[in-house]
Amino acid sequence: MQRVRMSLPYFAEAGWEATVLTVDDPTPTAPVEPELLATVPADVPIVRARCLSRTWTRWLGIGNVALRALPFLFRRGCRLLAARRYDVVYFSTTMFTVLPLGRIWRCLYGVPYVIDLQDPWVTDFYARPGAPPPPGGWKYGFSRSLGSLLEGWTLRRVSQLVTVSAAYGETLRERYPELRHLPVTELPFGSPDPDLQHVRSTLARRPPLLPAGPYRLAFAGAIGPGMLVAVEVLVAALAELRKSGVAASAHFYGTTYSHRDHDRRVTRNLADKYGVPDLLHESPGRLPYFQALQVTLEADVNLLFGSQDLAFTPSKLLALLAAGRPILAIAHGGSALAGRLAALGQPCVIVEGGTVTPAAVQATVARLHSIRQSPAPAAPASLSARATAIRQATIFAAAAST
Numbered sequence: 001m002q003r004v005r006m007s008l009p010y011f012a013e014a015g016w017e018a019t020v021l022t023v024d025d026p027t028p029t030a031p032v033e034p035e036l037l038a039t040v041p042a043d044v045p046i047v048r049a050r051c052l053s054r055t056w057t058r059w060l061g062i063g064n065v066a067l068r069a070l071p072f073l074f075r076r077g078c079r080l081l082a083a084r085r086y087d088v089v090y091f092s093t094t095m096f097t098v099l100p101l102g103r104i105w106r107c108l109y110g111v112p113y114v115i116d117l118q119d120p121w122v123t124d125f126y127a128r129p130g131a132p133p134p135p136g137g138w139k140y141g142f143s144r145s146l147g148s149l150l151e152g153w154t155l156r157r158v159s160q161l162v163t164v165s166a167a168y169g170e171t172l173r174e175r176y177p178e179l180r181h182l183p184v185t186e187l188p189f190g191s192p193d194p195d196l197q198h199v200r201s202t203l204a205r206r207p208p209l210l211p212a213g214p215y216r217l218a219f220a221g222a223i224g225p226g227m228l229v230a231v232e233v234l235v236a237a238l239a240e241l242r243k244s245g246v247a248a249s250a251h252f253y254g255t256t257y258s259h260r261d262h263d264r265r266v267t268r269n270l271a272d273k274y275g276v277p278d279l280l281h282e283s284p285g286r287l288p289y290f291q292a293l294q295v296t297l298e299a300d301v302n303l304l305f306g307s308q309d310l311a312f313t314p315s316k317l318l319a320l321l322a323a324g325r326p327i328l329a330i331a332h333g334g335s336a337l338a339g340r341l342a343a344l345g346q347p348c349v350i351v352e353g354g355t356v357t358p359a360a361v362q363a364t365v366a367r368l369h370s371i372r373q374s375p376a377p378a379a380p381a382s383l384s385a386r387a388t389a390i391r392q393a394t395i396f397a398a399a400a401s402t
Contacts, residue, residue, distance in 0.1 A: 002289070002315075003092045003116065006192055007389035009041050014393035019086075021077055023069045024048035027055060031288040039194065049076040061139070066095035074101055081109040087400040088159075090392075092116035100150050103157045112159040112399045116187075117168050118315065122147040125226065125309040132225035152176050159399035162187050162392070165336045167311035185395055188340070190388030191318040192293070199293045209291060210298040211281070215248040215372075217328065218299035220292035221316060223255045223266045226307035230330040232270050232356050233349065234303065237364035239274040248368065249279045250303065253295055254287030296323040301371055306331030306338065308354055313337050318383050321346070326371045330364065 004020070011018045020040075040046070051069040054062075062068060080086070089111050091099050099121070102113030122144060126134035134140040155161070155176065161184045163169050169184035199206075210216050223231060234250060241248050255266045264284070271280040287295070296302050302320045304327055306312065313336045320327050321344070329348035331338040341348045349363045 006385040010386045010389035020046045023051045025051045026053045033288050049073045066097035088396045089113040094119050096121045100154045112402050114160045114399045115158050116162040121151045159402040160395050165311050165313045189315040190385035191322040217250040217301045218295050219303040220253045220295040226309045227305045230305040233360045235270045235274050236361045238279050239276050240365050252282040256284045301326045304329040306335050310335040
């Protein structure tokens with residue numbers, strides 16, 4: 001959603017008229033943020049499809065918004081495509097269940113479609129040796145089976161594929177050799193400069209989120225199982241910093257996808273293991289978008305964690321750079337994140353072997369010491385929200401000609 005929302009103001013500049021098809025969810029699990037509506041251009045039509053309430057679908061074990069809305073999205077999309085000529089249907093979502101609608105609509109109306117994969121649709125990460133157990137129990141197994149059934153069928157007729165990591169495209173070509181000629185564009189999330197400007201202009205009216213302290217490290221976002229090694233490296237480094245007399249604390253917000261703030265804290269066991277429960281502060285409930293940006297602006301150091309899933313690249317990277325605060329990045333050797341940071345000229349701590357090592361901990365301690373004398377990084381203009389939207393428009397033009 002954020003990719004499309006940030007690009008909408010620039011699509012018209014690139015010569016494209018956009019219509020947004022979305023869902024009117026009566027029982028959302030994420031925080032509802034009316035403040036985001038102000039960032040959508042007033043002249044962009046927004047069409048909302050119905051969605052079944054979780055009050056009823058929970059008896060079937062269904063909470064996923066895509067499953068609850070799928071038939072209504074299909075019907076609404078058919079009405080739009082039948083009423084006027086559209087050049088391209090663009091999917092940019094992690095609700096993968098809706099992506100097969102692109103092939104169905106192409107069959108019915110002849111409109112090419114573009115898919116933007118912000119995460120892998122199907123991943124073998126949890127099947128690898130030493131991987132943590134997958135989240136979600138039987139629901140994860142059902143989702144993976146459904147993805148395995150629909151992924152190849154959907155991608156065989158897609159006109160253009162966009163991925164936030166080049167590794168996603170390479171994996172798909174290995175899995176489906178018939179896609180070897182499919183045009184794939186690696187396109188990271190753009191820097192949300194207008195959003196950051198909005199938060200900066202309203203900071204005086206917002207209550208502070210970070211407590212006062214001498215050296216505050218902050219992370220706003222979900223922590224998946226594959227990120228826990230990198231988080232543990234940080235916690236071990238905080239324990240070492242304390243021994244040297246440096247006062248530092250880490251603040252985690254929105255570490256789960258739950259809307260409840262009383263859920264089990266992801267970092268609790270690590271804090272106890274290293275004897276620093278007073279240095280780790282965690283609010284696991286999902287944080288609204290603008291509040292997450294506020295955390296990045298208030299922090300003395302922003303944290304960035306890589307995953308043992310080496311293809312993973314955090315979407316928040318450019319937002320952290322644009323915030324203008326120092327960044328402590330901890331990435332796994334050979335990962336897409338480590339490569340991206342190197343390409344941007346940004347230092348990071350490398351974790352080798354997928355385990356916490358004294359070398360990684362000492363490198364983190366050294367990095368935290370050096371950050372205190374380092375200038376803040378800057379986001380490259382070539383990856384601004386506007387530049388990213390212009391590249392998207394070029395992809396649309398290529399798809400429309402197929």
